[in-house]
């Protein structure tokens with residue numbers, strides 16, 4: 001056949017979806033089969049993912065997908081970093097911790113005291129984030145479960161295991177653990193040993209495109225999918241899937257994958273492991289076909305979404321359209337934050353934390369919700385500018401165009417202001433970059449699409465994109481950027 005339908009399971013920090021994608025030469029069409037909330041649960045010992053609800057949502061979604069017609073294979077992607085531990089019987093040891101849980105600070109300090117930030121970076125090339133898997137595992141080593149663990153599975157690998165019974169570690173996501181050797185493309189035996197972790201916890205690596213088994217009989221029975229239905233290893237790190245579907249037709253593009261996080265950077269052929277790169281906190285995560293995602297995490301739409309949740313709790317929440325219209329009318333550059341301030345990481349009352357941040361930096365907090373939204377979006381546009389310019393400098397590249405993909409690409413103010421702040425054209429979309437990347441990897445594995453270049457060309461041909469050119473007062477953006485530079 002010239003095309004086929006694939007089921008993409010795409011779990012984000014606030015919701016999960018099962019999407020079917022029909023793909024083949026000249027064809028790429030997504031249909032949402034099922035969407036379900038992802039609601040983290042705060043227990044006395046920390047913030048956890050309700051991974052059973054996610055598993056059940058996935059099964060229900062696959063059942064709906066199965067009713068729509070034949071499904072050639074299933075692929076799973078989720079956010080990075082988080083994991084479950086299995087005991088010797090294969091049982092899950094407790095509910096996985098949420099990366100926004102606060103347990104990791106102390107463990108991170110211990111790991112850095114043991115290994116040193118420079119040594120860690122020279123091997124893993126990973127930016128320092130307090131929740132990197134390596135720090136979480138160090139925190140685990142101090143828990144009562146220590147000793148019982150036999151296998152570490154990142155969230156997508158855990159779900160693949162529950163679907164198929166097979167055990168593996170998908171490589172794009174493994175590269176976000178801090179225990180992966182960015183140059184060699186393997187688990188780092190040296191770091192794992194150095195930190196007193198058992199090498200046997202870390203399963204064999206799988207590349208996107210590798211087979212990951214077939215559905216277990218009870219899964220096939222529940223979902224109605226045929227017993228032999230294959231699960232295909234996709235780029236299981238959502239950001240890797242999103243970058244694989246950036247609709248770039250020329251090489252050397254820059255991207256911002258914008259959802260809960262804004263991941264801003266470049267695609268490179270080899271990691272940059274210099275001391276300057278470490279000091280600037282750039283990461284070298286692995287992409288499809290051995291590419292390197294050279295980027296930095298920016299706090300992203302989380303800030304806006306968490307503001308809206310705070311206002312909802314207070315019963316004062318205007319709708320999103322109204323908020324954005326108010327933001328467009330609010331005074332430009334009245335208040336600017338550094339989105340990467342760690343005080344914004346944990347869930348809670350972000351508007352109050354923005355107030356504290358603004359007062360601390362000698363600025364006046366906004367007095368309307370629209371003012372807060374303007375502050376967030378202008379600050380994100382400036383962070384995109386800062387990060388991409390720095391990435392280009394460190395990697396010896398020129399910036400010519402920015403591809404802004406993911407849910408944030410629907411936000412016209414953010415797209416326009418990113419163009420204005422950077423002075424570069426922005427191509428916005430697709431909003432469903434992650435699910436498209438997931439489907440494309442499966443389609444490629446089934447021989448329906450060619451290499452990464454073909455995948456991207458197909459996205460450019462079939463998906464709706466919007467184009468923004470820089471407008472407005474470039475010098476005003478330069479002055480605003482200067483306000484955020486360290487004195």
Ligand code: LRH
Pocket residue numbers: 013078079080081099237238239259260261263297
């Ligand atoms: C985006 C993302 C990002 C990680 C973060 C934990 O969803 O995967 O790439 O750093 O979640």
